[in-house]
Amino acid sequence: MFEARLKSFFEDAGDGTPSARVVRLLRERGTLSATEIARLTGLAKSTVSMTLAELRRSDIVIEKASSETGRGASVGRPATALMLNPKVGTCVGVLFGLEAIQLIVADVSHRVISDRKVQIEPDYSPAEAAALTRRLIDEAYEEHGLAPEGRLGVGVAVAGPINPVDGRVLRASGVPTWAGTDIRATFGPVLKSPIFADNESNCAAIAEMMWGAAIGVEDFVFFKIDLGVGGAIVNRGHVVRGIAGSAGEFGHMMIDPAGPLCRCGNRGCLELYASARTALADTERRLGRPFDMDGLVALARGGDEPSRRQIAEMGEAAGKGLAIIGTAINPALVVLGGRMPLAGDMLLGPLSESFERHTLVKRAEIAPEARTRFVPGVFTDNDACLGAVGLVLRHHGRPG
C-alpha cells in the first residue's frame, strides 16, 4: 500500500521536498525525534511538525514504543521517538565471501528480520551467486511473510574494488573470477530490485558509521586486519571511493620495495606483513595441522611464544601502515575491523606502539582532543553484510 508513495520519496535525489528529506533522514538514521529531524535537515521546527503530521496520518512514520525509547535523564519534555513504519519497505544486504554468502533482510526501521549464511564452493561465478542469492531472498521473504514488492533494494558487498561510475568489479582480490563483472547488470534482472554495490570494506565502514564504533564521527579510517588487510576512508560522512573505486586498499600500500611478491603482483605490500595469512601458513607448517584465526589467538593466549611473536609482528606492521595513513590523512578515529583485533592487547599493544614510533605528530605534542583515537570495531563477522543493508538505507540518488 505504501509502495507508490514511498517510491517517490525514495527516488527523490537532491534536497527535495521536506517530506522526502524527512523520510530520507529516517531511513538513514532509523529513530529520531522531531527536534533532531529539524536540526539535521536544517528545516524549521514548524515545517517538520507539519510534515510529520502528514506522514503520521498516512502511517508512513510511526512512534516507537515508549518502552524502547531511551530513558532521557535530562530535564524538559521528553522527545517522542519516531521511525518509519516497518511495513513501508524492506532492504536486503548480501556479502559474497570467499566460500560463503551472507544475507541480511531488514526493514526501514532498521530492524534485522533475517540473517543467514550459507556455504558455497569457492571460485563461484557471479551468475551462480545471483541465482543462489535469489533463492535465499525468496526463502527469507516467504519465511517471514514479507512482500517482495516492498523490497526497496539489494545492497551487494563484494571482495574487491568497484568502479563507482560503471559499477564494474575492478579486481576482486578475494574472488578473482569476478573481475570485470557489471554488478548491476548481473544481479538486477535476477533479483528484480535496485542494486547498490560496494566494496566489502566500504560496507563495513558504513556499518560502523551507522550502528557501530563510529556513530557521529564524520572523519575516520576503517582498517581491517583479517586474512587480508583492507580498509575504507570516510571523510565528512561520505565514503571516499576514489576515481576508480580503489580508495582504501591499504593492504596493497607498498612498504618494502625489496619485499616478497604479493598476490597483487607488486612487492612488499602491507598485507604480507600485517595480515594473518602468512602467520597462519607458518603455524600450520610448524604444528602440522590447519589453523584459523581463532585457533592462532587461542594458541597465543595459551602461551605459545612463536604465535605471540607473530601476532606482535602483525601489530607492528599494521601500526607502521597506519602511521603512513595517519600522516597522510590524520583521521579523528581509526576503527580496527576484521577478526584479528579480537586478539586484544597482544595485537593492539604493539600496533599502537608502532604507530606512535612511526607517526609524524607524536601524542605528547598535541592536545588530547587532536589525537587520532583507536577503537576496535563493534561488528566483526557481519559488518560488511550489515553495511550492505546500510547502502540501501543510506543511498541518496540512483542505484549504483
Place this chain on the structure above:
Amino acid sequence: MFEARLKSFFEDAGDGTPSARVVRLLRERGTLSATEIARLTGLAKSTVSMTLAELRRSDIVIEKASSETGRGASVGRPATALMLNPKVGTCVGVLFGLEAIQLIVADVSHRVISDRKVQIEPDYSPAEAAALTRRLIDEAYEEHGLAPEGRLGVGVAVAGPINPVDGRVLRASGVPTWAGTDIRATFGPVLKSPIFADNESNCAAIAEMMWGAAIGVEDFVFFKIDLGVGGAIVNRGHVVRGIAGSAGEFGHMMIDPAGPLCRCGNRGCLELYASARTALADTERRLGRPFDMDGLVALARGGDEPSRRQIAEMGEAAGKGLAIIGTAINPALVVLGGRMPLAGDMLLGPLSESFERHTLVKRAEIAPEARTRFVPGVFTDNDACLGAVGLVLRHHGRPG
C-alpha cells in the same frame, strides 16, 4: 560605503539568504553568469534574477566588461558575466617562507592589485612577522589608494600544520620557531583584520583549485616537490585538514624503517628521498659551490650525469610515495607543485614509471577516465600566497 552591508553577507554562515549565497558564490568564483549562479546555488532562476537585480541596483554586483567576457561560440543568448564590484572589498594573502615574506592584495573580483616579496632574516619570530606584514599591508594599501576599512580579511600561509580548532601551529617544519603560535591571536590585533590561517600546501592546493590546474576537480591530491616534500588532499571540493591539522604531510610518510634520520625525528621519511634537499647538498659538496634548484636543473639539462641521475632518483622516490597515496586515496588528479617539477620529463618520466610500477591498479586494467591523471601545477612560486588570498575569498564561516 559597502562595508556595513557586505559584512552581513560575509559573516553569514550556513545556507543563509539568497543574497548572501549569491555574494558568497561570486566571492569564491570571481565571475559567473546568472544562470551559472542558479545552477551552483540550487536556487530558482527567478530567485537569482530578483536577487541580482537588487545587488546590481546597490552596485554590489556589476557586469564584467563585455570585451573580457569569454567569447562563447554556442547558440542562444549570450550570458552576461557578473562579478562583485571591486570597490566592495579587498583581501590579503601572506606567505611566511623560510627567508622571505610574500604579500598579495586582491579585490573581491579576483583581480590581483599588488604582489611583492621581501627578504627577512631566517628564524624570525611570529611577532616580527606580524610587524613587517603590517608595514607591507599599509604600504600596499597606501600605494594603491585602497581603504583599510574595505579589507575583508588576511589569509596566512604557514610552513607547518595548523590545528584547525584552536588555530595553533603544530610544528613548523620550515620555521621551527613558530611551533605553538596562535596565529589569530598573534596577527589579529596587529593587522586589525579577520585572520584565516592554513598550512602553505593547503593554500597552494586551494590556489590550484580556484585558478590553476584543478579547476572544476573536486577530488585531487596536491603533491609538492621542492626543498621539502609536502602536499594536500582535496575531497569533494574541501581541503582535508585532519583532526590535528596534519593531513597531507606526505613528506613524512615513512617508507624505509632502516633509512637515515629525518629532521622530524623519525627514520626513512619520503622527503629524504624525494625532495631536492639531499640532492642539492650532494651537488654542492661535489662541485664546491652553492646550488639552488634552478641550478641543479640547468646542470642536468647541460648533460651532467650525476645530477640527471639524482633528479631521476627523486622522481622514482616521489612516484613510490604517490603510489602509496594513490593506493590509499585513489584521487582523480595529482597536481605536482613546488619548483622541482620544472625539471620536466627528467623528473616526471621516472616519477610516472615508478608510480605505475608500485601502484595496485595498473593503467592498462582500467578505463582511461578512471585513471589518476598527473599534471604540473600552474603556479610554482606564488601558489601558496595566492591560496592565502583564496582562503579569505572562500571562507564560509568564522575566521579560523
Place this chain on the structure above:
DNA sequence: CCGTATTTGTTCTATGATGAACTTATTAAG
C-alpha cells in the same frame, strides 16, 4: 506538593522562493 526552568512539539500568519509563461538575444539553416 507546587512553581520554575527546560525542552519538545504545534499553530498561525506574513513572507519570500518558486515554477510557468514570457521576453530578449544570439546562431544556424533555408
Place this chain on the structure above:
DNA sequence: CTTAATAAGTTCATCATAGAACAAATACGG
C-alpha cells in the same frame, strides 16, 4: 533576409516555508 532553434534572463501569481508565540510534558528545588 526570414524563420527556427537555443539559451539567458524577467515577471508575477501561488503556495510552501519560516518565525514567533504558545501549549505540553518533564525535572528539580524548596
